[in-house]
Amino acid sequence: MPIPATYDDRPDIGQPSDPTYTPVPWPRTFLSWTGSNGDSIALTGDISGRNSPAGIAITKGPAGLGMPTFDLKVDQLPNMAGGLFRSTRATTRDITIPLIIRGVDRTSLLKMHNRLLRALNPDAGPGWITATEGDGVARHLECYYVSGAEGSETEENASFTWIKMALVLRAMDPYWYSAAERQYDWHLDTGTALPFLSNTTYPGFFPLRISNASFSPGGLVKAANDSSVEAWPTWTVYGPLTSLVLENITTGQAFRLRDNVAVPAGQTLVIDTRPGVKTVQLNDANAWPQMTTDSTLWPLRPGANNLRVTASGVGPTTLIRLHHVPRYLSYAGG
Template sequence: MPLAVAVGTPPVVVPPTSPPIDPRPIYNPGTIRATWTDPDGIIYELTGPHDLHGWLTTQEIAGWGATPISHVTDPLARGGVEMRTVRIEPRRITWPLNIFGETNVQWRDRYRRLMRAFTKTTTRRRPGTLTVWYADGQARSIEAWYEDGFGGEGGQNWLFANPVLTLFCPDGYWRDVVQTKVRRDYAAATGKPFLAPYLSVSSSRLLGDTTITNPGDVEGWPLWTIVGPASSVVATNRTTGQSFTLTHELDEGEVVTIDTTSSRPSVRGPEGQNLVGALDWPASELWPLVEGVNDVTFQMVGAAPGAYIELVYHPRYESV
């Protein structure tokens, strides 16, 4: 027999009075603090205070240990393989969240805000930054892109949700949140530093025994700032045997920046012009600071008071 259907009367949905209790333990705010900085520079706390933000990080974080690697090999006729190189791979971090609210409206607002913070990496075409602090003050960060997790799970998405995010990190290494800065100023004829505690850079001789210690687990790639007056600059890492020479006339206060922090290094002049051709190719090597002690020397030709060389870098580490 036909069923009677009431036309025009929507079904009544009674929401639960409170979200189910998540039995998984959470990180004690005194143990770690984690934040997400979206591509627009807005910072979101991920670990508390929970009542203020309406979300928290649960215990199943994964993928923040040793940097992933793969072995590149060549097969041998006699059997087995020969190791060609070890390749550093990108990393994927799993970051589980619990988002909650006292009403559906409150929950939706929190969920949408946090989801947008991560999915902006897609629309902005820029990564965000995941940062983790420990109770002793140590902090490390890693650039990441949202990959998955906000798809929605059955039985959730009314007053609570437990998205488990997958964050794709092109550089598998973590980095120190504090930059290390090294600056060397030109000194007049005495060759002594006029701006303590910086060492001098002489226009007539090389400075030996200048030591830079990289505390990271792997090499650190610097951003160089060269300020004139100068006609050429030679920077040598004697520990690795690498050096580069930049030949370009700089007036007083004019700046050249050499950025080696990305896979596509750049050299920019005072007007933003491309000065890659001012390096002495093919001899030039834009060198990194290797793990541990680096003995470096700098030389500025045509320098005068006011000229200096500065490099900044983030030490990089295997794990958080």
């Protein structure tokens, strides 16, 4: 039955309750799809025909852009009410995006329609949804096309110059990724830092250097993870050095190479801690046996992380670089 309630005050919808607050102008969110063929298509585009012969726009009802679904592991308690919580994990994410494709004529409509189908083809690999909020911050999600573009010629779904469809896309990794890598360097001389090239696996990345550090024994560097989701770094180590230790003082975890293991000058050690990757390679050769048994490929926890890097036998060309891409619960952050 409905719960009766009364209100003494009915605020004007859309007006802040604090009279000192000034509403912030906010442009609309821009959404695009980049296929594995490299074609980037605006999904919140112009369908008026004034600027291009055909365009795509999102209609009402997109779903799945916020929090992922979580799977809770629970042990049922015998002879008692309820259960005992064990763990949780984010599952794969399905996103539904209702679209309308409109052209000024049949030719322009079919051209845009076929362009979208080619970019969606999952046989060619995954694509990326990129959401850019009104503040200009962009985040992306790797997805595979599942369904929705089969076509329906009913009166409400198609006409001579427009087509409606509801795309269903599936993300194996349910977290949204920032469009910028965070980077921290440890070296002896800031003038000898090697150039950094951003990862081109995802479109739109650009490097963002945040901090430089030295190999001072007691020095700590505070690395920020501005998300509520763990971030998994990749370390690139340029020799010479020995006795390498990478510590996250905040979590009490550390990665260590055996004391007799050296990274000579001109050689590179890459430690990739990302889930599904988890590799340690010295000049492209497997270096897992060179880790100590108590080593951990640790993540950056949400918030501030105090990091310490120590090594022996370092020289002017020695450089240790950490870079990571923050992950988020939603296209808008979190």
